[in-house]
Amino acid sequence: CAEARGWPVRTPQTLRTPDARAEFARLDLDVAVVVAYGLILPQAVLDAPRLGCVNVHASLLPRWRGAAPIQRAVLAGDAETGITLMQMEAGLDTGPMLLRQALAIDRLNAGEMHDRLATLGAAMIDEALQGLAGGTLSATPQPAEGVTYAEKIDKAEGHLDWREDAGALERRVRAFTPWPGAFFEVRGEKGGERVKVLAAEVRAEKGAPGRVLDDAGTIACGAGALRLLTVQRAGKAPMPIEAFLRGFALPAGTVLP
Numbered sequence: 001c002a003e004a005r006g007w008p009v010r011t012p013q014t015l016r017t018p019d020a021r022a023e024f025a026r027l028d029l030d031v032a033v034v035v036a037y038g039l040i041l042p043q044a045v046l047d048a049p050r051l052g053c054v055n056v057h058a059s060l061l062p063r064w065r066g067a068a069p070i071q072r073a074v075l076a077g078d079a080e081t082g083i084t085l086m087q088m089e090a091g092l093d094t095g096p097m098l099l100r101q102a103l104a105i106d107r108l109n110a111g112e113m114h115d116r117l118a119t120l121g122a123a124m125i126d127e128a129l130q131g132l133a134g135g136t137l138s139a140t141p142q143p144a145e146g147v148t149y150a151e152k153i154d155k156a157e158g159h160l161d162w163r164e165d166a167g168a169l170e171r172r173v174r175a176f177t178p179w180p181g182a183f184f185e186v187r188g189e190k191g192g193e194r195v196k197v198l199a200a201e202v203r204a205e206k207g208a209p210g211r212v213l214d215d216a217g218t219i220a221c222g223a224g225a226l227r228l229l230t231v232q233r234a235g236k237a238p239m240p241i242e243a244f245l246r247g248f249a250l251p252a253g254t255v256l257p
Contacts, residue, residue: 015045024048031132033125034088046088051132053088055095056121058114060084060102062142064150065093070117071110072150075175077167080104081113083121085128087139092149096139098128109174109199155180162210162256166202166224173200181232184219185257186250198238199230212254217241219256 002009012020021044029049034041035056046053059069061084066072073081082102086095101124103116131137158176160169160183173182181196205213207220217228232238233248244250 012039015039016042021045021048031129033129035121041088043090046090054098054125054128054132055086055088055093056125057084057086057093058082058117058121059150060100061086061093061097062145062147064148066150067152069150070113071153071175072148074105074108074110074113075171077171078105081117083117083124085121085124086142094142096141098131098137098139099124107174109177111178153180158182160184160197160226162219163222166221166226169221169226170200170202173197186248187257194234195244196232196238197228197230198232200226200228203227208255210256212250212252212256214252215245217245217250 010023012023014020015024021042024045025048027048031051032045032049032053033056034053036058041053057065057069058081059065059073060080060082063078064072064081070081080102082100084100085098086093087098089095101120103113103120105113108116128137153176158172158180160172162169162184164172169182176182177198181198183194183196185192186195187193203218203225205218205220205225207213207225209220209222211220212218213220213225217231219226219228228241228244230238231241231244233244
């Protein structure tokens with residue numbers, strides 16, 4: 001999008017070399033805006049813009065500092081998350097806050113939350129840049145209490161362990177949709193197959209964990225049950241559970257691993 005408008009785009013592999021730092025300094029920036037950037041910014045880069053570097057972080061800091069704040073908030077069952085704009089410093093998401101705005105999670109999945117937070121962050125950075133330029137916006141230190149860390153997501157975390165509570169598994173489905181995906185294993189005619197779960201709901205039925213309770217895709221959990229709503233077989237498009245069950249037998253009484 002930027003290149004189509006004639007804006008220069010740089011993709012440095014590192015910002016730690018003297019040449020990379022010098023090239024950044026030559027831009028003679030007023031401010032740098034950082035969003036979900038994969039490289040650590042060394043102090044020389046942080047100090048180069050006249051008004052510093054501003055990070056658009058997808059959580060209500062100091063909760064969920066780190067790599068995967070959206071997924072961790074959904075997984076933990078937080079009622080809300082949001083956007084924090086902060087002045088960057090050397091620590092991991094420890095800088096003082098410029099603006100902070102909450103957004104209810106409700107039953108949204110991580111992908112839906114990402115899109116809403118992106119829209120919110122775009123509006124907030126516009127406000128912040130005007131405030132910084134006009135000298136009307138000042139930073140506030142983060143609270144010392146309530147610090148949590150959003151560890152990087154491991155694909156293996158998407159595995160649905162039926163011994164967990166149904167509520168926790170439903171949150172896992174939402175937290176890992178669309179990536180990396182929550183999944184379970186099922187034994188078919190050609191051996192084991194991994195099935196992704198894109199949407200599910202908590203039900204009150206009870207049974208031994210992993211037991212299929214009916215012909216509608218309801219699986220007993222450690223507490224309660226999880227009814228599958230939307231699933232995806234490997235190499236196939238997402239489908240409603242009804243369509244999946246027409247092509248893949250999962251009769252009541254089946255015990256899933």
